[in-house]
Amino acid sequence: MSRNSVQWQAFRINPEERAGMTDTGNRIVRTQPSPPSRQGRAVPPVRAILAGSLCVAVLALVILWSWDWFIPLVERRAGAAIHRKVTIAHLHVHPGRVIRVGADDVRIEQPAGFDDLPPFATARRLDVSIRWWPLLWGGGLDLPLIALDTPVVEIRERADGSTNYDFSAPDIKPDPGTKGTKTPDAASAAVKATGTTGTSKADGATSTTTAQPDAMTGGGTPSKGASATTDGDATTIPRIGAIRIANGQLHVVHAGLHTDMRGAVRTTDPANGQDARLLVDAQGTYVRQAITGHFSGGTLVSLQNRTQPYPVDLDIRHGATRLTLRGTIDDPLTLAGARLRLSLAGPDMSLLYPLTGVVIPQTPPYRVVGNLDYSAAHIRFRDLDGHVGSSDLGGNLSIDPHQAVPFVDADLHSRRVDLADLGGFFGATPGDRPSTAQQQAEARAHASSNAVLPSTPINMPRLRATNVHFAYHGDHIENRHTPLDNIDVLADIRDGVIDVHHLNFAVGSGTLASNGTFTPHGDAVEARIGIDLVRINLSRLMQAAGRFQGSGIFGGHLAIHGTGTSLAGIVANGDGGMTVALDQGGDISAVLPDLLGLELGKALLSILGLPAKTDLKCMVADMPLRQGVLDTRTFLIETGDTRTVGKGSLDFRNNTIDYALSTDSRHFAVGSFPGTLHITGLLKKPSIVPGTETIARAVGSVLLGVVTPVALLPTIEAGVGKQSLCAQAIRQMQDNPASGKAPVAGRPQAARRHQAAVGRRGTGKQATATRATGIRGAGQLSAAERAWIRAVWAARLKAGH
Template structure:
């Protein structure tokens, strides 16, 4: 049998498998794209970009909304493979643009001191190639060599650094993204007219040994003026500043001095692009806390020299910045200070709140704060005056609100035992200052006061309410207390309204009442001399004799104050020997005393030339003398008695008037315990010579509303 025929398909020799055809087309397309890419890169590389400078400058000027010009060579080079990439992107060519002599102008219509915002000697920008397909110019790294930047802000608040990008309706417009910035051999100037601040500085790459193990890469120095104070400083910063990474902690170290204030800070800035937060260790030194206002905007009182060290944390949201100065310690004068404060930026006024505390406070350090001692070394002292005339600086009180609590565990006076303590709650709101309460623990007792100062009224309206409770006078004087002698316990109260910018002006316009009473004490020339009460020791020695100890049963001082004149309406000292009545005035405006001291013996004396005394003269140096009239009368009577009948002296002694039987301590203490009243007293009249000053005295109707003496702002005790 013949074999069966085999079927063979008829295949055209010109046909090829479909897979081979697709592969060929892909290879052809890749080859074509590669040729185009090579040709494009070749053209970009060898093209004379200097011919395109004008076009590039025009495009950038339009994008920035301000003049921009490349006045030097413009060039482009490629890096392949890219050294800074580690993934497949390493094999994507990376173009780098080089430009020299680049000028960025001020906004159109802005007339500044400098003709431009910035001049850069050389710019090198590394671009990402693939984002260009999505119309994004991604500058991964830009290096600025010899940049000279001039930042300015004018008095009307306009500045030359804010970029106002023109709005475009073209959705396909290009966007720009900037990664890291490297600076070298830079210069920076800053002029801020509203703050009267002018600074100029330099920036440069640090030597390897100065980078603190690579933490820092750039060093800077600056100097200039803030108002009339010279400003100097230096520091270190990170080498690369990321404008994209929001989690970057950019390191910064700073030392600066402006006038009497110096500061050192070291820490990090979180997200430098948004300035979302800072975390620094900060040390401050200065001649007065008030010196911080021009630099920080924080309103603080005038103080002696201060020094603090603490932890500064800030959340820098627009118009809602919050600064916390935590766990700080330091000194003000020779007093210690510690605590934590928070500064919050807000409309219409910022706010400072917190808690402060001291273990030991020297009264001398509190002097400038309460207007009792000038902090100006050039101010000449007042000759022959004792009341402080340094005005409170209230011009800034409406610039910031305040809510601070302060506690001092001990207050120390020179050459005296410590006063127990001080505590206050200071509230400053819309320019009105309240110290409610302001409590002193004094010599085993308490002096509880409430103070309100309102500079919105001119002259400034001041109100003081206070209670004195159980103050032991001897505890104020260590030499007396060592002798285990008591000068008595003091209780009482004060309610005064006044007008004025200083303590002296307030005293000169004061209206109100002061009531004090003393129980169970002793007096003698020696004790009062040891206590430093020289005027009292002279009076006691003239009344009772030198070195004689006198038992004090009680004493009362009921003193109304009208138009700056204190009237000794009812001032009595009750002893075993006599009741001493003191009358007269203390003129707080002229600082002059005019008092009479009238002793009335309880028992008939055989022969006594004890006579009323007069105390006259300035507060700084009063003089005690014997009133001549009563002394002449008694001396004449004694001489006549001796001449007529010497033996009659046994039967008819010459005496001073006897004291009234009802002048005992009970009614005195009852009167002294009455609550004083504020306002202009009607029960006394000011003498013609003590007419009110032109600025006027505070009237009760115009006085700030305050709680009654002994009450807090929330009600009675």
Template sequence: MQATSTRSQRLALRIGIALLALLLLLVLVVVFFPWDRLREPVNRYVSEKTGRKFEITRRLDVDLGWRSATVKLDGIEFANPSWARDPYLVRAERAEVDIRLWPLIKREVVIPRLMLVSPMVGLQMEQDGKRTWALGKDTSDEGTVPTIGQIQIDGGSIDFLAKHLGVDLHADVNFDSSKGEMPLSYRIKGTYQRQPLTAQGRTGNVMQLKAEGQPPFPLEIDATAGQTKLKAAGTVAGLSGLDGIDASFDLRGQSLGDLYKLLGVALPETSPYALSGRVGKRAAIWEVKDMKGKLGLSDIAGEMQFDQGQKVPRLSGALKSQVMDMDDLGPLIGLPPTARSAKAVEGVTPPPSVDQVKRPTRNGAEKVLPTATLDFERLRAMNADVRYTADRIRNVRELPLDKGSVHVKLQDSVLTLDPLDLGVASGKLVGAIRIDATKTPADIRASIEVRAMQLNRLIPKVETLRTSFGRLDGRVNLSGRGDSVASWLGGASGDVSAITGRGQFSNLLLEFMGLDGAEIIKFLLGGDNNVTLRCAAVAFDVNKGVMSGRSLVFDTTDTVFHAEGSANLANETLDFVVRQEPKDMSILSLRTPLVIGGTFGSPSGGVKIQPLAARGLAALALGAINPLLALAATIETGPGEDADCQDVLKRARQPVSKAAIDGANKGKGAKQ
């Protein structure tokens, strides 16, 4: 029994020694195997499998391990497919490639590290999915694209072409070990999204495309694409998906709208801007924090988030301005910036200003309403939920805005500004605007209320006459279809009205409006006085762009004014007649109806010739008899009567025509 056990132990020992010897022999074979003898067979095999020439030009060596192998290539040339512009995918003095062994069983190529010395790399992508770096004969096959972790480059150049994306870039790369943590410098020139691009910067000697568990590598960039300039410095964990970004940035350009083509973020058109802050990216979510800067003449600050992981990308955030300048709002509604806004940001070439851009004209008259078309592609490109607040609004000229806020929501191609809240003339303008871009032309609805605006602030030129008004209330409820502000208003229907109650008004201005010579002379000699404003209303029924006056009354203790007529929003023309009815007796009066016509861009005003001519002829005839009798023709007996203010305001509050009522009700649908 003991002998049997001893024999078993000896057998096991012999087997163990044999296996160890075999293992040692395999190690010696691996270590001393003349790998270079496989160079030609490898060249033929790779060329056959890929359908393009592959050649190790000088020497092949392999360091073989249990899990991976390091392939050392002294001289390498790997041709591109015949359809590519550059003849070589890669051509380098030397290369080292770490390859995972076990994934090869599943025909997957995993390269944790790729080192190239003085390479020339030609990368190209086609619209049909073909890529030069796909290793199979079918270069559109996803399964033939290797997974690369890290890339080390010691000098050389890289070309990348994607015509369907408007990308054609050439990069020169240099390595200098004396430059510390970022020894690799690069210069890029070409076109990106069909805009000229130049860039330069530095990075660490190892660039991580897909490297899990590795520390992020440093990166600096100074780039210009078209009129957009970017400076950034920080770290990046992975280049292939730009994952793990943590960097400071300085971004400036002519309009934030330009970022749509560059970055895919659908932002509105703006005045020139300069923004700085910190940007980070984790997985599919970009975050901008501590952002501050300028939009034209306005300051801007806040935080933003852009989620690319959803089916439709989503932008969210909160922005705030301490001071917002009205000159910066033009581009938001399709107008060029003013000269002040265009030149407000240093380091940015000023775009053409509103004074330099030739506005559309119609029949020789300048067009006022913005004609810039809505960008439906951008409205459908993403969703958004952004809040904006301005603590103070300046440079408001004739419109005394105090502060404002708006909640912008874009969901499934429907844009809403709700609530829209502006402080105007110590009162408020509140409401909502809705643009449904799922329809072409877009379905646009607006519902705006005017609350308690102080007229002496709303009309500062009258305020200089030391007048004191009451408050103004009103509303705008419009709906229609269009692809611009002009085309929408040109076909919109609904209700527009503004009313005011009791207040004060300049008598001097009133007498000028009534062409009362005696009253003007009296006030010039004795000073201006105020008269009481009993009530006023300006209200229109709007039907397919035609604003027909339904209640146009201005009633004071001195004179009552009645107007009739219309404004055509499509043609931008005016056609109004204003009739004055004085309530007092006066001489030297040439009161006659006022005619307001022309266009929005070039309005005209005058008096009706017939009544004025009749008084003039009468004065001439009486003057021929006795010069003093000529004054009789200018005597005004004062036939005007007080308006029924309750009836005036009632008619102003409610549209009359069915088209206006239907349009107004639909316009109210802008509110959620």
């Protein structure tokens, strides 16, 4: 056997057998194996024991492990994040490709000062799913699902302004004994402020915040899954797949708003081709009124989805007011791309204030709809269409909520407007009859009082709540189905001050133009009001109030300056006066009953002894107002055969009248007329008492108190024309005045004719577009002439009587 064959045979020998053999060159010699050592024999059992122990330990850990051991750590971390005490009953973790973390009986306590309330928030179960592998590759936190079972939240705001939903760190006063040291929270806050451990802002460090630009809006809001760097630390906004809420409850109490509402919150899963929805049903009281509401919209997660419009369906009933909002928003987080339809309906627009924050006077029942959208600075209510009372309403409304006081720019119009529907703008009850409990109570109070002017208090806090630019045009004014002409209004409210640039009416060939300023002083309002009446057909003016069937041209000027809490109070404390004239008034038997009331008018006709078909040629009243008392400078009623003059006063402080009238026959038919007539008592129900003086003494005594200066002529001529019978009557009375002849003021040359056009002003600047008021005959008097007439009249009042 060769050496190679021997080696091959040795190679074939079992390794265990080779351990007892010795290679001697050409052959292999078997040797006696030595006995195994103690250490060699113990190795296999130790390995088996260790392996078995490890398996038993892992199995025991799986069976006996409790994640509740981590509860104190979780509670401390959560409490430090929101500065509240947080407790958890049990903690569950289910490892896997998607880690599921669950917490039972989660509880967040109230902050200091709200210990008497239930917990701020509780949840029977909180589940969070986490995909962990994106974290390994720097892909950020991915949460496929957050689920809340029976969450309950208590929101409170007390009358002193303190709230329980402020999660900022409480102010910590340093201990005097540890001055210069920082508490752990303060130190942590300092680290966050600098973005570098151990570095303060005093070292020159600065904090920066960057955000991924919004491709749609250009804003700085991080998009879904974007990474935002804050204070030098990279923070990734987590990706959330879905938020599921079951049996949620929300309780909101706001003492300052007198509000207590409860809401039921839940989500629905996608089904039958419908996306998941967030549903909220609320009920309770809001600003002392019962409220119910229903909201159906996209889920909370879909708020970040800019590729799919967010659906909105909101229905609110607040008292008798109903608000609905339906449509979609492309980007709800920035309120961009809104396509919403807003509908408002109720018995009175002033009741919208708690819901909208916009001050509106009382109105009759209304219903308006329009398109609601948003811009960077404004909320716009466009293409309004609806009705208020029997008046239609359209136009646009813009609100800027970013200013310290919200600013409203309203440009509204009506094709047909009923004067009764505008009553709330002048302090009266709007509409033909009261429609709300408040309006009915105010109407009953006014009817039971002696006041003849509206006594509804002007709400000054609400006036200060909103700044407004208001433009309104009504194509046709009518009341009781009798059209007058049109109305045009331009006004501003700024810091509670109402500046009515003009409130103009067209009445046939005449004009009623007014302006005024209303300035708040505490709970009262200081008012300055001016009214110009130019060639107004009185029959058409009174028909709008459903009263007058006669005829005549009416003109003059009225001015009031007073302070009060209502229109009645302003006049009762006011100064000013009126100079008005009625020319060619028609049948006096029709005029007086309508002007003075049916009973009083007929009584006057009977006592004055005027024929039933006597034509009224002229009526002139020049009456100054001082401290609420309307006195008489001139009062004249002239017919074809008689001339009646008056003396006395109307006291608006107590709403009484003390007046005397006497009639003189122009043809000296003395036997046809009695002596002086006295009118006394309440303005609402005056008494008429004939005097016992002879007609000569009555006429003389009354005429001695009548002052008819020539300076009155410009106002009369401007109001009804130079050749009017009123002007002739005033000239005739100058032949023998009891108090002497008043000085005549010079009259300026007529300026160019005044063109009645109303500028539509935007916010802070004059718009180029203008809209004609449609007032016909406004060119009868220039602006310079009107100003001169008012100046002459004011000088006469200032000179005294």
